[in-house]
Amino acid sequence: MSINLYFCNPVRLKEPVIVKVMTTKTQQIRIEDFDYPLPDERIAKFPLPKRDESKLLLYKEGKVSESIFKHITDYLPEGSLMVFNNTRVIQARLLFQKETGAKIEIFCLEPVEPHDYALVFQQTECCRWTCLVGNLKKWKEGLLKKEVQLDGETVILKAEKLQTCGDSYLIEFTWDHPTCTFADLLQRGGGIRSKVADSGREKSTNQKSHVYGENNRDKDGQKA
Numbered sequence: 001m002s003i004n005l006y007f008c009n010p011v012r013l014k015e016p017v018i019v020k021v022m023t024t025k026t027q028q029i030r031i032e033d034f035d036y037p038l039p040d041e042r043i044a045k046f047p048l049p050k051r052d053e054s055k056l057l058l059y060k061e062g063k064v065s066e067s068i069f070k071h072i073t074d075y076l077p078e079g080s081l082m083v084f085n086n087t088r089v090i091q092a093r094l095l096f097q098k099e100t101g102a103k104i105e106i107f108c109l110e111p112v113e114p115h116d117y118a119l120v121f122q123q124t125e126c127c128r129w130t131c132l133v134g135n136l137k138k139w140k141e142g143l144l145k146k147e148v149q150l151d152g153e154t155v156i157l158k159a160e161k162l163q164t165c166g167d168s169y170l171i172e173f174t175w176d177h178p179t180c181t182f183a184d185l186l187q188r189g190g191g192i193r194s195k196v197a198d199s200g201r202e203k204s205t206n207q208k209s210h211v212y213g214e215n216n217r218d219k220d221g222q223k224a
Contacts, residue, residue: 091190096144096159104144105134106159106171108186121183128162131171148175148189155180157189 048054052070060075067075076082092108111120113128120127133139144159155177162170175185 102138107132
C-alpha cells in the first residue's frame with residue numbers, strides 16, 4: 001500500500017514536488033528522504049497585496065497544473081470540509097542571564113493571569129504565564145532580570161517562579177514601564193523557542209496567529 005503526498009512547495013521549482021511514500025514502520029523513515037535545498041532567494045519575504053491572487057497548485061487525474069487561489073471553489077467537490085488554520089508563532093522565548101553568567105530560558109506556554117491571549121498581550125506592568133524553563137538547575141530562587149530597549153528607553157523585565165505545574169512552572173512577569181505592554185516586551189526582547197526549553201520533549205502551545213494556507217507570491221513573483 002502506498003500514499004501520494006502532494007506538497008504546495010514554498011520554493012520556485014520547475015515542477016511541483018510529488019512524493020510517493022510507502023506505508024512503513026516509523027523506525028524505517030529517514031528524515032533525509034524529505035530534505036531539499038531551500039535557497040534564500042527563493043523565499044518570498046512578503047505576500048501579494050491581493051492575497052487571493054496567489055498561486056494555487058492543482059493535482060487532478062495524475063496531472064499537476066496551476067491556478068490562482070481565488071478560484072479554489074471551482075475545484076472543490078460539493079460537501080468538502082475546509083479547515084482554516086489561524087495560528088501564529090509569537091516571540092515567546094525570553095532569555096535571562098544571571099549575575100553569575102548562567103543563562104535561563106523561559107518559554108511562555110499559556111497565559112494564566114489574565115487567561116485570555118488578547119488581554120495578556122495588552123497587559124501592562126504585570127502578568128502570569130505557565131512556562132517551560134530551560135537550565136532550571138541554575139535558577140533555584142530569586143528574581144531574574146532582563147533589560148529590554150523600547151523606543152529609546154530601557155525597560156527592566158523581571159521574572160519570578162511562583163509554583164510548579166507538573167513539568168512546567170507558573171511565572172510572574174513584572175516590568176517598570178506603565179504603558180509598555182507584554183506584547184511590546186516579547187516583540188523587542190523575545191525570540192523563538194530553542195532546544196534548551198524543550199528539555200528533551202515536544203510540547204505544543206495554543207498560540208494565536210496567522211499562517212496562510214495558500215502559496216503566496218511576493219512582488220517579484222516568488223512563492224511564499
